Amino acid sequence: MADHLLLGIDTGGTYTDAALYSETLGVVARAKALTTRHDLSVGISGAVDAVLGKARVPVSAIGLVSLSTTLATNALVEGQGGRAGLVMIGFGPDDLKRDGLAEALGTDPVLFLPGGHNVHGNETPLDMRALDEALPALSQTVSSFAVAGYFAVRNPAHEQRVRERIRAISHLPVTCSHELSSKLGGPRRALTTLLNARLVSMIDRLIGACEDFLQRRGIQVPMMVVRGDGALISAAEARLRPIETILSGPAASLVGARHLTGLDDAVVSDIGGTTTDVAVLDKGRPKLDAEGAVVGGYRTMVEAVAMRTFGLGGDSEVRIDDRGLAARIDLGPRRFLPLSLASTLHPDSILPVLERQLRTAHVGRHDGRFAVRTGVPERLASGLQPQEQALYEKIGAAPVPLDGLLMTTPQKATLDRLVARGLVHICGVTPSDAMHVLGGQGQWDAEAARLGLALAARVKDGTGRPIADSPDALARRIVDRLTRQSSDVILSACLADDGVGTIDPAGSVAVDRALHRRAGIVRFQIALDRPLVGLGASAPVYYPDIAAMLGAESVIPADAGVANAVGAVVGQVRNSVTVFVTQPEEGVFIVAGAGESVRHVDEAAAFSQARERAMTGALHAARANGADEPAVTFAEEIDAPEVEGSRKLIEARFTATASGRPRIAREA
Template sequence: MNETGIPDDPLLLGIDTGGTYTDAVLFCERSGVVAKAKALTTRHDLAEGIAGAVDAVLAKASAPARRIGLVSMSTTLATNALVEGQGGRVALVMIGFSETDLTQAGLRNALRSDPVLFLPGGHDVHGNETPLEMERLEAEIAALAQDVTAFAVCAYFAVRNPAHEIAVRDFIRARTDLPVTMSHELSAQLGGPRRALTTLLNARLIALIDRLVLASDRFLETRGIRAPLMVVRGDGALVSAEFARRRPIETILSGPAASLVGARYLTGLDRAIVSDIGGTTTDIAVLENGQPRIDPQGASVGGHRTMVEALAMRTFGLGGDSEVTIEEGGLSGRIVLGPRRLVPLSLAAHLHGGRIVEALQKQETRPVPSRLNGRFACLSGMPARHATGLSKSEAALYARLGPEPVALDALILSSAQLAPLDRLVARGLVSLIGFTPSDAAHVLGRQTGWDAEAARLGAALFARRRDGAGQQLATDAEAFCERVMARLARRSAEAVLETALCEDGLDGAALAGHELMRRALDGEQSVTRLRVSLDRPVIGLGASAPLHYAGLGALLRGDCVLPEDADVANAIGAVVGRVGVRSEAHIGQPQEGVYRVQVAEELRDFPDEEEALAFAESVLMRDLHDRARQAGADQAELHVTRDIRAVDVDGSRRFLEARVVAQASGRPRMTLNHD
């Protein structure tokens, strides 16, 4: 033990950037969580939120920065960029493909206006080449280097022979200093257009992740933290920040993946449904035998189905900062939550002083309530250079906004202006402020820290509104807030149930909202009695989980586990995980008696099946050892499996093909800096 009372073991610093908060946790492998802290996420510059959270957690622990032996982060940056259509401009080089291939896998839509070059070349399924011709690339390389931020290269059957991708990469690197992504580096699966899509998106994200890593490195250096920086991948494994910079596409779903790792660590449960509620979304996945399931179809995000291995996760637009609205045209005045995120009224008033409260008080005195009451807008902090291509109406609204909130009833002069405002919000240029479940929790005294008076005024404005039958929505602000909280608990139960039904191979979305399921959840007493329950407990994660999931177990007639430190489970998951990398080799038979091995960047023929398999394994072991070290592993454990396909023809075995898969895992390397 040292003078602070903390064991002399290295301290691990975990960081998670969420939609509302950035979390930081100091963790000791011997004693667990040492300290935890939060700071508001700064969307325009994530490094600011990271700095706030890390400074706060170091102050709480009274721990010197030199004791930190590892820093690991989970991030939503890649996911958000794909969802919002952001990223650099990329030149896609397609070798052996044609224009018609752009119609597959959503590749044309993903390209947008980015340039694409088609070069003759590529290989067949056995790795035999069509000659590569690079005249067009040679003619256009100088102009492209001035117009794009990165290159993506995809060749026909590159997973059987990557020679042409490597040749094009070397050509580009010799003439530019721009990053180049090759498709065979990211996936060993067949399906050229989807592999090209994955490569394009990876190249588009390189600059974003690069900026985050560089900003984090600079921040850590200024604080005297000289420890390896790791990033959580979408499958829950850790990789070095340098590794993630080259393959940023693998960090999509990083945050949800970290939450599952954290849930397993905090509870020790091997079978559970993990539901992580944040400010913007609820992410739900299933644990089986202590492991989350990997989506065999590849991660899907922002409408793009990639070839990236990631957790089988369902994401719902449901969180503490979800937009509260009333169902249009309904008689009962049913409360609708999300999927859009708003800045809560209580948070906006906390950040901007009395401006919000004064405007709400004026709206409360008006005899006729308006749909625009309790709504504000302001610029999001996105740099002005992103405000390109605005329509006349969008530009006019954008020009009237600044960093301080403006009431919508003063900003919107006609209903025609609502659509342009929504488009500005969708592009991330404008933030909307309004009533959310977080505000309801502040009114009821179940959550503190922000401005409860602003929340109460917003609830009172909602309560005054009328349903389709002309009845007031609630008797007062508190009664309306109780309805909001009950609605969030109910929607959470439906989301968990939908995930469980999908895991059983059913149409969860349709069944979870069915009238019979409604009756089962509500426990209605009638001639037909219906019950629904789960075969495993639910683990509730997130800062607001104890608040919103308190009644979840009763609704689902099962256990709901709310572990201590559930509020920082993602940050814990970022430091307790293991480094994991995998490689695979393919062995085909281009002709009788010839076994062709494609492994790493090598292609070799053998006259004997076992000799070919042994060669593939030896190269994989060597390659994986190097990759595990680059990914940050310390003393990685290696495991190799063979998948051989053969058929029996007239009593004689006939080899078809084989895959050899090698996996390495281990705890990340740590450093400890003493005075």
């Protein structure tokens, strides 16, 4: 093959995808393997070996590897992640009440230290005595630390000193807020830093697993990771700032959708096992969220595509509310291990239990549900409470039925906490199982799916009747519910983009009448103004009905199942650096950002240094991230109003952006 092949890998919650891409031929081969949580390299090797076998090419043909992942997004949507210690410098307990920080912190520990800086970078003395007292015990109960200092974006010295102290004593990963954002807004920066710290071990494991596999196969080429805005960064940078990989998979899918369809204007919806991600392509470019990515209900300071992520996928929990006269079915936001998949992985653990439960006359509240360890390393189970530890020890590598595991009501909450920590999966009925019953999917054990739905169909509604006559009838209701919920989330994202996000499609009578074409004197209609591009392995079975409900043209590209992997290799490296100039007093100008704060007495000299520093920093970052011959663009914002006849500089921002295609390994 004349040109080098680019290997794109996407590690999702259920599948790991691989695609070999040629810049002249397009997608040469594609393959999938199940994501293996206990050892991610197993799933990666399965997908990559399969794609190399299909293409019949040697490993020497590969010139670049690029990775996208939804693992970080899924973790935040499902409320998972490692336990992190938050250190706040110059803040007080009241600051936790802002930007959802207290809610995000949950039961994780927080320390407040005197210190921090003001807007011009001048310090309040730092006192680390409370840190020194707490660290020996604290470092035994957390897997990482987050450090956020007051105005650290103007002077990061205190964050850096605290980081060094924590590393010296605990030897654990530490994230500083100034490394993630140059924007003001301390509590939201602290929130972003906390989420980053929770994701460190997960992304570190993923990149390490990928690097180990590539090394074993003799693939020694540059490795990139997709960032949330669709740009590429080096694997080393992604390890330091894993928060930037939230929405990595969705961003890659958007880049891939544009490349695979050639459409400039489209609504792109990507359904995975755990989430549905919706974004808008406008004039050939994905829109970026100026306020920062929202994931799992938290608004971060991470610049990312304006993608809305919903806890709805093929592996979503099927929740049956039987309290009303008619039972109601809802899906998500938690991901379950589908019974059909669990039975394929553990045939002796699933089918006999489902058959036993079906033989009993009464309906059990835990029928058709199992618990199994996710297989993450034991060190990630640190800090469990005694009751959590006791339950965790009863759950093994093979699924355990919940009707034998949960003996008391409080144990259900304990199990939910183990699931939230990412230590345990619950196996149960999902839309994927419903599709196996209906014949839309067939890759796993359809018999387990049928037995699971037969159990669920026995649940009685408020009238005392079973909620469905047969597994097939219940399966159709579940798939219809997925069609409607998917339509709701797509509409919700599009309405928000149109500036009318106050309309809730799920609660609107008018929207309901329009979607179901209900007759009436007043006729309601809804339609999208552009095609709906469906992505994901299951897109062909779900999206024709969803597009029909939304009155949109359905576009499902041939490589829809590996759009993320394609997007991972066709993107660009892009890095921005912002430098600020402020005027604390007449005739004094402070240059801050991308280095030490510098004092000037001449505005023009300060501006000149700020421009030079931003450009040098952006070029250095882009080259460090593997860009080949990056080009630079500039943006300047100068806030200098006239006050009583004289000009007063409030703040000047100089932003340089360097971008280029990633460097590709050349043959010797």
